[in-house]
Amino acid sequence: MTGTMKALRKMTPGSGLEMQTVAIPQIRSSEVLIRVIKRAICGTDLHIYSWDPWSQNRLKPPVTAGHEFYGEIVEVGPDVRHYKVGDLVTAEMHVVCNQCFQCRTGNAHLCEHVVILGVDGDGCFADYLAVPELNLWRVPAGINPDWAAIYDPFGNAVHTVMAGPTVGKSVLILGGGPIGLAAIAVAKAAGASIVMLSEVQPYRQDLGRKMGADRIIDASKEDVPSVVRGLTQGQGADVVLEMSGHPAAIAQGFRSIRKSGRYSILGIPSKPITLEFNNDIIFPGITIQGINGRRMFDTWFQMDAMLTSGKVNLDPLITHRFPMDQFKTAFETGLSGKAGKILLE
Amino acid sequence: MTGTMKALRKMTPGSGLEMQTVAIPQIRSSEVLIRVIKRAICGTDLHIYSWDPWSQNRLKPPVTAGHEFYGEIVEVGPDVRHYKVGDLVTAEMHVVCNQCFQCRTGNAHLCEHVVILGVDGDGCFADYLAVPELNLWRVPAGINPDWAAIYDPFGNAVHTVMAGPTVGKSVLILGGGPIGLAAIAVAKAAGASIVMLSEVQPYRQDLGRKMGADRIIDASKEDVPSVVRGLTQGQGADVVLEMSGHPAAIAQGFRSIRKSGRYSILGIPSKPITLEFNNDIIFPGITIQGINGRRMFDTWFQMDAMLTSGKVNLDPLITHRFPMDQFKTAFETGLSGKAGKILLE
Amino acid sequence: MTGTMKALRKMTPGSGLEMQTVAIPQIRSSEVLIRVIKRAICGTDLHIYSWDPWSQNRLKPPVTAGHEFYGEIVEVGPDVRHYKVGDLVTAEMHVVCNQCFQCRTGNAHLCEHVVILGVDGDGCFADYLAVPELNLWRVPAGINPDWAAIYDPFGNAVHTVMAGPTVGKSVLILGGGPIGLAAIAVAKAAGASIVMLSEVQPYRQDLGRKMGADRIIDASKEDVPSVVRGLTQGQGADVVLEMSGHPAAIAQGFRSIRKSGRYSILGIPSKPITLEFNNDIIFPGITIQGINGRRMFDTWFQMDAMLTSGKVNLDPLITHRFPMDQFKTAFETGLSGKAGKILLE
């Protein structure tokens, strides 16, 4: 396809994004071209917008932002075999090498040579997007298109929750950002006996309730470990999911977890964290897991199953929607912290 | 405690059971004496009552039958440390050696030297029962006593369902006896995306619906593999749970399962089964698991979690209750097949 | 590359193969062209040569046979990124779809749409071979080229052995064909405490000894379960690997396995097998696994590690080598059963 399109791009180092008119991407033989219908703003996009130290290190402008979307295939390369024009899709935006040890042993989400579209290559905050066939995910019939637009962060939540046993387990989630909020519904769907959310912000506490948390803990008013132990026969949570990146929350997690428990960490702290290995890890026999991205594509099948079976409802998570050209308002809303997921349509 | 009590006993080889007056059991130093409040009839009890070939081989009369119960501790031996008079309990009735390879590697349910109370030793169809402390299970506050009386068969269901991943999986249960029926609710609580029950008897089909099956398949009228594949994008069920012991059902299971699926087998066939290893097991990469008893005591914690969290409701499963002295009517009801669980109170 | 080459082909239904002169394959954009240096004959090739019922069903002549090889890349397609001319490689010859549930959840060896080169498409019994980049495996420096030519069957052995825990386990292998023989060395390298081989043929017994079996059991003279139990404190083998496809051996396996043991089945029986589910599977809590192909590519990394660390020596397994044009002698030798692996150079 030829012609031009609108794209929200980082043109030069510095804060903000610019709406540009650029050429529609030309696809490779194993790629498809997608007309983007819905996009969502990720925390990573807010970092890129703000031009934080991570963005300064990683991005090489000019680049089109955005990696959460739902769209329709409008063109397929000659080597594409399993998709056709008109298919409704989303995609895993980690384009991986399929040859390194990680890729070839079930950990492609940790690929040594990953290129993330919307970070390292042009993303979905545009009218059109080119994606390799290997990255496509067909959206099942009946899935709400809004939900399809947020498979990426929903997948972070599913990957974190599903990184160990969940059925009949007590689960503590630290931090009620969009992924923490999604994790509430996922943990419930995954058979958790009780799901507790630690979150101080009233707006997010309210979203936590709507996503199905059995108990919201306000760390500004309550002692998190005491509350958790009170709800778990004094033992602590079987599973702690760290989604805040906050040092105080991380420490509370260690004091709230059961011996032999699982502590899965997705939230990215901005500073080093000090642990008392003896009492935090060794004596209680804790397992700590670093969590990153989504499993390719085990997580995606789990997402489909949870959504199509009606076990997870993502509606409360989507709090705002804006047209593409109101992107500044959308990003400011995201930066305010008083938002779940924000769609750009 | 001294004195006499009533006990339902197999006195000599042959069918039936007799209500006898016998001495209250004397406990060992590491045992407790339990006043039995509720009992339930197991399929095994029906076999003992009917004096089938298995019973003829295994039982050494006289012996008191029964291994499903709820009761109150009325006496504790001097070496008992964790229970006291007045505690409300049920028990794992497999008394194991704690020394063999199986016992010492997490498979005590497969102990080389197991003694089953109610089969190899005196059971719970009596006013009082002696049980080793290691076998006791404290009934959590708030658990319906009826449910506490059926932890044993509920545990069979939980063990079978939980013998592999369940979250987001499609599950086919073959056979709607009490354990198959319980497995429906367990699979739902364990996050299955869809639970299908294959059962031909209308009475049990109705119970299957009440226990939460998403689809009842009547193998006398429908082709089970076709229905299952129709509900699973043509792939077959991720998990098949065999709880009928019926050769035709077993074969249908192999034709209804997805490649790389899990086929867990609890139902005991009365005859040899012929398999086509190539197409049934090897080419599709199937895993078959023989399932027996309940994990000691992983399964019991899972049961507590599912019941206390409200994720499983066992009420529909309990269809009849009789006083102890109407045991003949109770057993005849069980043998009719038109019953879920039958309590003796 | 243009020109002609020699290829060993099934031209029409019926037994035998024919040496033909055909065009060198034209590669697709994501494929490489390989000059084949060494080839090995698989049991599957013998079936194709003999034109057994499986071959009659599966093959669509004309097709070039062969799927075990070692070679050098002589041409790369424009989309190939990780290999270059001169690289020494072998390959996984299961060309998979990378889109089905199995492919996308770590079970690509069970792909719903697999095309096997040498069976469904042109294979390696030729001067040149075209293979997709995703299927290539770089042969590590220092690996004996003979060994590189048999990664495919060696991978079957590694996949079977590694399908469950092996360290400190007692292992019984049923059948001393090439894969069973390789499995001996693999099980030893994988930490098995004892490896027993059941095999009746003296030629293969001798190879079993050379591959490192701790005990050869001759089922024509000894009672396999008795010998196994005598070597395992009366308990039976922790792991049984079925590599014979023989009904009597399969039955002996069930009587030789420990409670809660693992029974992994690779050997393909030509007839249905009758099992006593109660005593074979359910009461002893056995797990049966159908094994197929090799994991893509976990198994391949395991192969590299075992060979480059010197833990496995495949030399005794390679018993014959012939030039390509003596293929008839080579195949007759394979059909005689008195051979390990046969190379075509």
Add this chain to the structure above:
Amino acid sequence: MTGTMKALRKMTPGSGLEMQTVAIPQIRSSEVLIRVIKRAICGTDLHIYSWDPWSQNRLKPPVTAGHEFYGEIVEVGPDVRHYKVGDLVTAEMHVVCNQCFQCRTGNAHLCEHVVILGVDGDGCFADYLAVPELNLWRVPAGINPDWAAIYDPFGNAVHTVMAGPTVGKSVLILGGGPIGLAAIAVAKAAGASIVMLSEVQPYRQDLGRKMGADRIIDASKEDVPSVVRGLTQGQGADVVLEMSGHPAAIAQGFRSIRKSGRYSILGIPSKPITLEFNNDIIFPGITIQGINGRRMFDTWFQMDAMLTSGKVNLDPLITHRFPMDQFKTAFETGLSGKAGKILLE
């Protein structure tokens, strides 16, 4: 049995131990009395001897020290069923409750109510020792009695190594104390492709070589991550075992581990440790495990298998032996750091 015996005891708070004459222990109905034949000194015993802060908090004198031994049963309580006078045994000295969640779900080594003999109760640095039947381990015929005396620390090594996959894995061990040294041989026996030991002390480097390390890394002269990456195709070790408790070593471990690697931590640091969660754990998808004690009794069966199969030789690890009454010299030798295991006979 009545009479008196010699025992090495902590009589009052403060450094040192005293040889006392005390009554032979009276056994409970489920215990046995053991005549101790060989004992070994653990690092914990050195802490007790030195009266470090941990000892000051934990011990309640008077108490007999020692928890590593080999002996002969000389008396059995009336409820003991599986052992008899004359049996040669060692024991797990963690006496656990068998009722808490950890005990009843396969994690008895993390029991909420553990009593460690030799720490919380009287231990084996005496002529006789009382041990519950549930804690006994029968020493297999043919096992070197010296080795039987060090099952406890050998078990720490086996538990740490076996806490995840090992076959074909590259393993880095940080710290060449007795457990680190034992872990070398265990990792080799468990199929590791390469075992590297980081240790600065020449005496221990030498022992590391004797235990089978493929490469000794001297962190005082070499950059550990560089050496490890050089030996692992630039990727880092699949498995890191922390057995030093040293902050610098812990940090080197994080820079030496492969993405998605396993970092198992047994060594107890005396101070808090600061981690950079992003680069140490989250982005590379690392799993960290706190390791404690030995699995009851999976680890013990693994030990038997490794020793009786000849895969592990513990002789180089035992560097000193003293008669009981030269205990001061023995402890001073241990505190010097120039020792492997020290036996008291």
